[in-house]
Amino acid sequence: RAQSLVLSRLLGPAVIGQYALITAALLLATQISALGFPIAYLYYSQHEPEQARIYQTNCVWAGLGLGLVGGTVIALLVAWRGSYFGRVPWYACVALGAYVVFMIQTGVARNTLLRQVKARQLSAMTISSTVGSFVLVALFALVGWLTVGTALICFAVLQMIRMAVGWACIRTEVEFSIRPSRPIISKLG
Numbered sequence: 001r002a003q004s005l006v007l008s009r010l011l012g013p014a015v016i017g018q019y020a021l022i023t024a025a026l027l028l029a030t031q032i033s034a035l036g037f038p039i040a041y042l043y044y045s046q047h048e049p050e051q052a053r054i055y056q057t058n059c060v061w062a063g064l065g066l067g068l069v070g071g072t073v074i075a076l077l078v079a080w081r082g083s084y085f086g087r088v089p090w091y092a093c094v095a096l097g098a099y100v101v102f103m104i105q106t107g108v109a110r111n112t113l114l115r116q117v118k119a120r121q122l123s124a125m126t127i128s129s130t131v132g133s134f135v136l137v138a139l140f141a142l143v144g145w146l147t148v149g150t151a152l153i154c155f156a157v158l159q160m161i162r163m164a165v166g167w168a169c170i171r172t173e174v175e176f177s178i179r180p181s182r183p184i185i186s187k188l189g
Contacts, residue, residue: 033070038107109166
């Protein structure tokens with residue numbers, strides 16, 4: 001990806017190695033935290049389209065809870081295991097925790113758009129997040145603030161932009177009046 005190429009050039013080998021290790025752990029933690037909910041939502045909403053909004057809303061609530069737990073765990077792990085991950089500033093650990101929530105909610109938005117075959121909106125999610133993150137990396141580099149901590153913030157902002165654009169596209173389709181249901185959440189999980 002463009003951001004990784006730019007970062008590897010600007011940060012140098014030692015710092016990009018630390019960044020790669022942390023982002024790999026973060027991506028793994030995110031996948032574990034999601035427990036397959038966004039994919040299950042896509043599967044069940046395709047097979048039972050009349051229940052799609054119920055599955056979607058339950059996936060949003062479950063993803064929020066799972067993301068908060070998973071995000072907290074990875075943020076604390078990176079903060080406390082400095083001997084493994086290297087020193088990471090507190091604000092970057094907060095960004096790591098937020099990333100997990102953003103990623104799971106992005107999965108819900110993406111899968112809603114996939115279900116409806118809205119290719120333009122899916123492209124907008126990807127392009128806007130890539131451009132936004134690239135601009136942020138460039139700004140940090142120009143002012144001399146590009147470190148592993150700010151690079152991790154850029155990584156989280158990339159996902160936040162993707163989530164915001166995705167949710168702007170599906171905002172009229174989410175019914176928050178639907179209350180989470182334990183049987184539906186169990187079915188999705």
